[in-house]
Amino acid sequence: MTDEVAAKIAGYRERGARQVKLGLTDIDGVIRGKYVSMEKFAGLLAKGGGFCDCVFGWDVADELYDGGSFTGWHTGFPDADYRLVVDTERWLPDEGVPYFIGEFATEGEDYHPVCPRSTLRRALDRAAGHGLALKAGFEYEFFVFDETPHSVREKHHRDLRPLTPGNFGYSVLRASSNADLFRGLMNYCDEIDTPLEGLHCETGPGVWEGALAASDGLAPADRAALFKTFSKVFFAKREAIATFMAKWSMDYPGQSGHFHFSLLDDAGDNAFGATEAPADVSQLPARLRHAVGGLVRYVPELLTMLAPTVNSYTRLVKGAWAPTAATWGFDNRTTAFRVITGGPSAQRIECRVSGADANPYLAAAAALGAAILGIEQEIEPP
Template sequence: MQSRKVRTAEDARALVTERGLTHVKIGVVDIDGIIRGKYLAREKFFSALESGIKFCDVIFGWDSNDQLYDNSTFTGWHTAFPDATARIDPATCRELPTEPGMLFFLGEFDEAAAAICPRRLLQRVIDRAAGMGFSPSVAAEFEFFMFDETPHSVREKNFRNLTNLTPGWFGYSVLRSSVEAELNRSLLQLCEEMDIPLEGLHTETGPGVLEAAIQYTDAMAAADRAVLFKTFAKVWAERQGKMVTFMAKWSNAYPGQSGHLHLSLRGTDGKPAFHQAGRPGYMSDTMRHFVGGQQALMPELLAMVASTVNSYSRLIPGFWAPTDATWGIENRTCALRVIPGSPSSQRVEYRVAAADINPYLAIAAALGSGLWGIENKIEPDAPISGNAYDIKHDTKRNLPRSLAEAADRLSNSNVARELFGDVFVDHYAMTRNWEEREFRKAITDWELARYFETI
């Protein structure tokens, strides 16, 4: 049996037995989009397929650097960090080409932890779409810089003066992609074997930067593909003595790294819901209201998309990233780009997202806000033609300028609470305020250079 044919627990058991595996690898995704996991012995895995597997719920009680939150109500020293139950989704079975014969499965949390589990949150939004008669399709694309560095060397250099894989600005370069052909082809092969099919892979403008466009699929599978791509692109690079980063902006000298999301809906009849001939941009009423909801809620939900302090270094004028909740037809200066085309290709590109997204949360925000727009028939502003940066927008379209501001907007959003639940909103806003406070503790190179001697 092929790994991607696995759909049930029985299928998973049969494949593990057929291969004679003594262990399999499983993973769950935390608030920051990091896969946390372990190897499981075969019999333990078989048991987990039926009754779940226990993880210490500190997975939701610490940050991306394994530092404990100081005011989490969900878990902490006050709860003694009990176990939380995760269930394995057999249909996520993947080959691990870096470990020949090994199988990998994703899981998600049940019981109390389900309220804040990113994968379960997205499932609730998908269920909302189904209740409205829609099936969402999503595609993610990521920009990422590659370096001729290792985890040790970047730390020895204090993350400064790093050696990029290639020099110069070579967007869409056949020269660079041909010189690095073996490297590019090995990434394409890895993604193909892991069922993360790439529709495109090319150099972007900047030294050693690539962009990978993952093929569209249903919303949950798209999120799974995106989180697996981010993790295993890092694995692939480090096994070859290289490194990649998915930071939103790693250097002031270069544009930020996008993680754009493309979304569309189909009706229960399987027909595209966004396309209507004869309309501006071929936009149906459903699509117009979807965009209206996304535009209206983007400032309130931004923390779910721009989820790190670094995210806000990217959201500045003139660097291919939006600064306001704007939209236009085929306009890359806007936060939302409507892409007109055939019924099956008509979609909206959610351009505010960067490469640092937690795919489950970002897709939940982009999709949930659009569905809310359909439910409430929210009309968007007039589409913007030309350069959105040169236009003064209504203040209600202003995006938060910091993670702390975004977290407060999310916490105070009644719509966010209606879409995602109080438990998630309270916990997530707490984690983002923690992230901002941790940043405020740091003394930056800029401060030292500016104040050390002269003040």
């Protein structure tokens, strides 16, 4: 154990922690993890660890896939190597332990073949080859129910009681009446370094929408995965349930997981920015125009990364505030890709295809990858 690691562990113990918590995101966007002792933590920092690769061979309910190629009964479900990402350290105040994100790794290779975080890192590196860096943030819609894990099963997931009844989007009344929950969730997210820029009621009984603050590189997806998991923790401790299904009921609109992003150049300026808000496509900066062209052309081929479940497609229907075709427009919430104009630093693309159920690493990789292909190939938007 190095002096630096020993000092870190000593600092944890001074704060009353005796364990460290770690989490790795599986193919479905579910964080799988464990608590480890301080001694085990020191070893993980030094040489990494192993985690059963069944997390790449089953679904959100731990049902094993048939016919998988990466892992399965034919491989025996061996351990997959992983490493702790040291700069993802954060403190979980309600548990009194430090938390680290892990990333699966393959010895001698730059990228793991199926790790979602590694997939996004590959896309980021491709953008970096063009002198471009990602700045992005997710926003999520989710339903909150006055239920428990036992009660929803007793009801067979039907006739659930929402936290609040009726459709009241942006309701100050609803938010103020539940201020302890609204402000409590925002404060909790600040404490775990997953800050929310805004939180409000959406249209639908018990529907909330949270917009995560923009960040760089892998951090937007890291924060998104943590938000989806730990907001559920927050509500569970208050005898409520949050769901990020794409559509829990055909009686209501679906829940989105929109991805807002821009690309920064080597000087740190917005490569999508323009000194004046463009009035038509010809006035868009070239890289923004070509990024939109790439999204429109290639996202249909990457749809499984944005809409990964059967339930995802119940959201993508007409008249439900969700896109149904590969379209784009200026500040147009009926399109798949909304170009948001404004000041040079704020101009960006909103990918409106992904639902709240999408794995944030894969959703970001799909959108970024399509945009970079558009820039490389100088694709003009239709």
